[in-house]
Structure formats: structure tokens, C-alpha cells
Amino acid sequence: MKRKRLRSHCPINFGLESFADKWSLLIVRDIIFRGKTTYGEFLKSEEGFATNILATRLTHLEEEGILEKRVNPDDARKNQYWLSEKGLDLVPMLFEMILWSSKYDPKSEARRITKLVEQIRKDNRKISHKIMERLRKGLPIFPEYLD
Amino acid sequence: MKRKRLRSHCPINFGLESFADKWSLLIVRDIIFRGKTTYGEFLKSEEGFATNILATRLTHLEEEGILEKRVNPDDARKNQYWLSEKGLDLVPMLFEMILWSSKYDPKSEARRITKLVEQIRKDNRKISHKIMERLRKGLPIFPEYLD
């Protein structure tokens, strides 16, 4: 199959080639914050993925080693996408984004998760590792942080 | 004049609307790491801005309040673009990106600035604030970190 490069690819050298595309980042966000794992769940995202966009981005993220595709043991039709270690390691960066966003964007969803934002402000690494540990086990983010 | 919205605009709610576009991020990177301030300097970037792309992104970043345009006191023709406080506050996030990139991207430029990466790993907030303080004064990033 032909490998197509996303236009957002650029030599910024900060890893942006892998995830700076807005749709790719939305997928990672949906996994971390919404506990989504399957094509169908991503598709129901409030932002409205087009099917081809979702498909290309899932493939892209898998090729980049950020996602791992696994067969659902209960239903072989439903592939599951999990964050690899490389993908989990994006958490501290995403959290830093949330912090910035909570400070400067009045409309940001980050304004509504003040408990998590407070933890990030105090010690990003600490809370990141706690959350990464939960995601590794397939557990969702602490619900009490999303109030 | 008609305000055109960048395609990369998206409701990801993490502040991504403002800077996730690759060109916008390149400008911020050039200011922080290369000490660039003028249209002409950005244009000479290794990644090769087209003039129209650079112009739209500078306008965009100024409208977002991330850049401030000032007239060069020495040469009124050369506008200077500086990071606002909002823009400076992107530093911790960029540094988190660099950290990820140095870990996972063998070709990353981050692999060549090991001293800075080491500082970021130890304490992102601390080194970020030191660098932000220097940028505020118009000083470049510590040269010894870019060896």
C-alpha cells in the first residue's frame, strides 16, 4: 500500500511529525480522557470525524508506534486501539497544553477540570505518572478529576 | 480585510486552536531557539516559508495575542515580532515536546541539545522560567545549552 505522508509533517524536530495534526491529537485525547478504544467510539466524537480521516489517522498513529491495534477478545470485528509506551509518554505534554489552555482560553474545557489542572500545576510529572499507570492497566483517568 | 480561519482550527479545547498549526509553531520555535524577530529572518528559515504562508501566520499569532508586533527603533521598515506573556507561557509545553522528541525521535534536533534536555528532565518549570526571563529581556536562550 502506498504510504501517504500527512501534510502536517514538518521538520520541526520536536516530534511534531507524529502528532501535531489536529485529528491525531483528538484521537489521543479521546483515549486518555474519554476512555475510547474503538473506531466506532472515536467516530461518535463530538468533533465529528469523517470516516476516511479517522481511518488515515489511526493508521498513521499505528505506524508511528503511538497506538497499538489489538483484536477485541469479545468481538473480533472490533479492533481496539491502545496507547503504546511512546503514546503514554505524550501525557505530560498534553497536560502542559491543558495548563496553558486553562490559563488563556476562557472557552476551554480545561476550565471545567479544575482539580486536575491544580494537580498539574503543582507537579505535572507526579500526576502524569499516576494517570499513565492507570491507562497502562486499562483503567480510565480518575473520575474525581473530571468533575 | 477578510479574516480567514486556519483549517487547523479545531475544538480540541486544549488551546490547540492557537498554535497547533505547524507553521505557527515553527515561528514560535524560531523566536525561542533561533532568536529571530523579523519577517525576513523567519523567511530564511530552513523549512522554507512561502511569503503568503508566513504573513498569514504572523497575523494569526498576533491576533491570538501570542506575538506582539513592534517597530524596530533602528530601521522602521523592519517590524519585530516578540512573544507576549501568553506566548512565553508556551515554553514549558514546547520543552515537554522536546523531551518526548529526544526520547523517541532519533533524527530529532533535541538529541543534539543534551544539556538543555537534561535540565528539562530534572525540572521543566525551573529551566522554563529561567529561559522565559531571558526572552523577556530580549536575550537569547543560554548559548551553553545549545552546544
Next chain:
DNA sequence: CAGGATCCGTTTCGATACTG
């Protein structure tokens, strides 16, 4: 000459319809 605006041919994206 610096800083942009405009135009245009080409590439890539993405909404929708469709398929295994």
C-alpha cells in the same frame, strides 16, 4: 530594499456515498 498582498497551478484535505 523590507514587508507584505495577490494570483495561479498543484497538492492535499475532508464530507458524503458506498462497500465487504
Next chain:
DNA sequence: CAGTATCGAAACGGATCCTG
């Protein structure tokens, strides 16, 4: 359910033009 195919719309690169 999980994707492809199609095709118009949008962004891009590059040349050129404009303005102080």
C-alpha cells in the same frame, strides 16, 4: 462495524506585484 472511493473545497509553493 470498519473501513474505501469519489470529488469539490481548501491550503500550499512560488512568482509577481505593490507600497512606503
